[in-house]
Each structure stands twice: as C-alpha cells, then as structure tokens.
Amino acid sequence: MARSGPKLTRIANTLGVSAATVSNALSGKGRVSAELTDRIRSIAADLGYVPSQAGRALRTGRSGVIGLVLPDISNPLFPQIAQAIEFAASSAGYGVLIADSRGDIAIQTRAIERLIERGVDGMVIVPRRGTRIADVGCPVAVVDTPSTPGNTVAADHWDGGRQIADHLVGLGHRHLLIIGNNPASNVQNDRVGGLRSALREDVCAETLWIERLEEVNGKGCSLGLAAKVAEGVTAFAAISDLHALRALTELQRAGIHVPEQASVTGFDDLIWSPVVTPALTTIRMDMARIAAIAVEALVRAIGAEEPEHPSVGAPVCAPFSKVPMQLVVRQSTATPPTTATPPFVTQGEQP
Amino acid sequence: MARSGPKLTRIANTLGVSAATVSNALSGKGRVSAELTDRIRSIAADLGYVPSQAGRALRTGRSGVIGLVLPDISNPLFPQIAQAIEFAASSAGYGVLIADSRGDIAIQTRAIERLIERGVDGMVIVPRRGTRIADVGCPVAVVDTPSTPGNTVAADHWDGGRQIADHLVGLGHRHLLIIGNNPASNVQNDRVGGLRSALREDVCAETLWIERLEEVNGKGCSLGLAAKVAEGVTAFAAISDLHALRALTELQRAGIHVPEQASVTGFDDLIWSPVVTPALTTIRMDMARIAAIAVEALVRAIGAEEPEHPSVGAPVCAPFSKVPMQLVVRQSTATPPTTATPPFVTQGEQP
C-alpha cells in the first residue's frame, strides 16, 4: 500500500472544505470554482497527497491495472513486448501486472485467474502456440497473428515474409533454405507462408523445421547448413533472429563466408542483430504501435463496460488489425556468389 | 476490476450466517467451527467467489502487489530477472507490477512514484548504473552487486570473474583480453575485478571497454580482435554474453577459429549461448535464488510494518547477501594453440 500519506480528508480539513469538493477539484470535473480548485491543488501538492488506489478502486469498480500474460517470459522477444505494453499502458494511466505461462497451458489458465483475482480491468494476452483464449471475464486483447480470429492485434508477419523474399530474390538468390522452429506456431507459419508466396517460379526453396530435426538428432545438433551450401543454397531465411544467429555461426564455423558465399536473414530485430559480425538483415515489428492499438482497444472496452452490469461473456475487445513490418537491411545479405559452385573450403568439424 | 462476481455478503445470505463468519472461515483464522467452515468454503467454491482485492486492500492497508523496477526492460537479462521475480512473488501470493526506467534516471524516479501511487506494498529495484536508491517510502530490495551497500541481494559477480579466470588459466591461457562495456557499472567492475584478481603473475590481461572505443570509432565498430590475436591474445573474456557473441562473430568473420585459435567466454548464460556454434562457455547466475531472497526479505519487511504507523524513512529491507554463480563450460573454450604465432589467415574486411 502506498504509505499512509495525507488523506483526502486531511486536505479538506486543512482548507475547511468538504471531501467531496476536494475530490471534485482534484479530478477536474469542473464543478468547483477555478480559484478554489487552485488552492486545493496547491495544498495537495504541498502535502504530497497521493490518492489511495484502494479507496478509489473500491468505489469505482476499476483498478486501473491491466494484466500482461506471456507464453514464456524467457522468450527473447518479450523485452520488446513488455516495454511497449508498459509504455502504452502507463501513458494511458494504467499499471501493468505481469503473468508468466512458462510455456504451459495449465499455468497460462492459472495465470489468467490470478490476474482476475488481483482485479485487473482488462488484459493483453500473447497466447501460447495453439491456444484459443476462452471467455476470461474481462476485456481481452490478443497479440498474435492476423490469421488468428478474434480480438487480435498483430504484426503483418505474412507481409514480413514477403519482404524478406523480395529482398533476397532482388539480390539474385534463386535457391533458399527457410529455417523455422515449429510449424504449429501461427506466427511462424505466416512468416513462412509469406516468404513462399513471394517466390518466383524459378526460385527453389526448402523449409527446415528445427524442432523436427532436433527430435531426431538431439537438441543443439548441427543444422547441416554447410551441406546445403554445397547443394547450391545461397540464402538462409530464418524465421527468427535466434535461428538466424544459429545459422550464421554454424556457417562461419564451417568456414563459409557470410554474406559472400551465403546470405542470412532473420526476423524481429532482436538485441544482438546489429551487434554481430556481419550484422543481421532482419524484419522489425512495430511493437510500439501494436501495443498502442491493443491498449487503446482495451481502455475503450473497459470504459464501455457498465461496472455494475459487466458484459459477462462478451470479452471481445480489440479490433482485428494488422501492423506493417519494416525490413532492416544490414551486412548479412548480399548478391549470391557468381560461380555456381563456389570454391569454399569446409573446415574441420566442431570438436 | 474482477468481474462483479458474488460478494462475500451473497455467501453469507445464502447460508444465513454473517459476513464476519464467512470472512473468518475463508481466511482460516480458525474462529469458526470446522463444519461451518467446510460448508462456507464449498458454497464459495460453487459460487465461484473471488474476494475483492479492492475491499481487502482498503481495509487492511495492503495491496498484495510488489513493484519491479528495471533499468531497461530491453536488457537481455531482463527476461531471467522478471521470470524469477514473478515466480517468487506469485508463490508468496503477491502480484508484480512492472516499471521501466528506460535507462533514464528521471524516468526511474517517476516510475518509482507511479508504483507508489498504485499502492505497491514494496518493490524490487534493479538500479540504473550508478544510482543510489533514496528513501522510497516503502520496503525496497535492491538487486545489484554485493559491493553496493544496503538492502542488496546479488550474484557474486566477483567470484564469477574468478571462476572464468581459473577456467581459462587452467586451460593454459596466458594472454587474455577482458571485454567490458562501461566501467561505471558496479556489476561490470566486479566481474572484471574478480577476473583480474585470480590471474597469476605470469598471465597478461588487458581490458577493453567497448563504450569508450565506440565513442571514438562509432557504434558497432570493429573491436580489432583479429589484431589482438596477432599480438598473442589467446582468450577473450567478455563481461556479458552479448559482448561474447560480438567477439565470437567478429573473430569468425576474420577467419579465426574459435576455440582452436582463440577461446571466448561470456557471462549470464543468455538465451543464445547454448545455440551458437561454438556454444559459449559462460557463467550463470542463480536468478531463482536471488529472486527468492529478495522477495522473502520484502515480504518480511512488509509484514513487520505497522500499516497504521509505517516506518517512514526506514525502507531497509533485504539482508546483504551474495549468491554463488555457476560456470557452464561449452565449446567456445579450449586449450590455447601451441604455436606462439598460429598460422591463421585473416580474411577480407567486412564489406
């Protein structure tokens, strides 16, 4: 609880006015004379008055807090999301309570319950792969893919894939390897779909799903990328910067020069992308805008609700919307080598 | 606000008992007969009763929420910290409200104020470099370095540095380059200090501070690591996995084999460390333990407080404590090359 500083009543007594007047003056509803409003405000400031959220919440039925439910806080994209949501929410006067699903669907459900118990006015949910968010009992905005129906705000992952494909094909690449992790993810599927959709007839593209490969060869296994280069692949389009990084280092370790012998692209512009050598060409989502849309929709839905008669069963909130993605070209992509079979050297296997 | 579900009174009426009895039964303070307690609990469960935090908070003066103030949510270490604090807090029955300082000290102050306004019972602060947390007005636990005085819980960064040094020297390295970012950071200084302290007389170690170099050569400039290898450096000890990654890729790009020609180590075991090739040898903090200690101290301090007479000016809370770090040996470190000047090839500059 905020330290019991001065209460509203204390200000009222100090000035010899009523609590109602102080409340009205402070909230600026305009039913108090300008002069008195000024005096009340200045006294409140002097006294360091901080209104009690508990009192206000109990009275208004609004906590001023929204929940943020994430599939897995340890996801490298989480910082961007959390920062953007926190900024959007606090700009709108809301606090943000976090909840971690730890990748587990039962925990996700429990996390949502806990948030409800804490009295959130609404929540932003980034659902775990394959989860459909059922009726939660408060307004909900989902951040996922545009292909997920309902209340969803999302980056246009499909178009991001298209942009990557255009960039690579434009540079002259005709043989790509698309690297994904898990085809059960809507986001990944959209990215891959967009990529493939933009490929011309004369472009050959295979898709490698890392989790499938790891099921066979064990976690952290080689992706066999050097062999792909030998087969003629000149560009590796990863569905996330994490996999792009894995590809880049595996290629470098095998003595293949990026981008001279093979180009590498990622997704999301994660923190290390500008830092590695060569820096990664990638696609950036406009998280600030996604967060702004999600929070705005939430705030509107909260405002529209009758606190006394909540619209149970109608948690619909955010309008369906797609936010464009932006290509960031860095050093990891270049024109493909001119020789069909470049004379690269494959150096010793990893110890 | 949680959807206006059934209130306490509703349960009381349903059973024809008083609200006080329901409250006592539910809170298990034991002043109600076992049989009645059972009946009350089962009705509450049937009705889906969720106690109102607002009502409870107003009455008890406790919100059941703690704040988490971070220097910069986009820091790659943030996910680990946030996840650990969230877990520790929710295990203790607390919610976690996040606040982002965005690296700015004024915003940090404002973020703390907002948390107070939201009525947090206490907060965990990971301070911005060089910040001393003044009297906040509620119990505070600081997560920083043991070398920071007051309320601090921290990993033993110094000892982590020592472990890295021991590992590298044990492998036979005698010429190291320590890579830090900013010497104004307590954490970084401790890590570097620990590293140096464990070096034997016959080991030569220079320290490179990236921010200083970038002030001269521009952000994202080369670290000149290939030249260092030519000078005889056989191991690069970075103060964070982010810098280790930068070093690794710069070396690879220059055609230097890691770990055959040069070893690379990091700190923090960030998400990509096991994923890159070669996987990074690093040091892992026990964030779960740090979070548990911080939250436990906070909860104790909150409990010890008289809500009516808060101990203004005495936010002291967490006991000074150091949590050990753990060395994770992976493929990026090996014995140094036997030839004094290895015959490596420096390949073309970055485009």
Added chain:
DNA sequence: CTGAAAGCGCTTACAG
C-alpha cells in the same frame, strides 16, 4: 458552486 450522505467489499476488534 459547495456540502452532507451513502456506500463500494472487506476485516477486525468487540460483544455475546
């Protein structure tokens, strides 16, 4: 323009 009153949902002494 200002104030008196009621009440949000809970918990905690205090009686019985």
Added chain:
DNA sequence: CTGAAAGCGCTTACAG
C-alpha cells in the same frame, strides 16, 4: 463459536 458494528479512503448522485 458466531454476529453486529464500525470503518478503511474514495466518488457520486443528490440537495441546497
């Protein structure tokens, strides 16, 4: 063991 009462700090109709 159980209940009646008061009150946490605020805001919102409603009077004046």
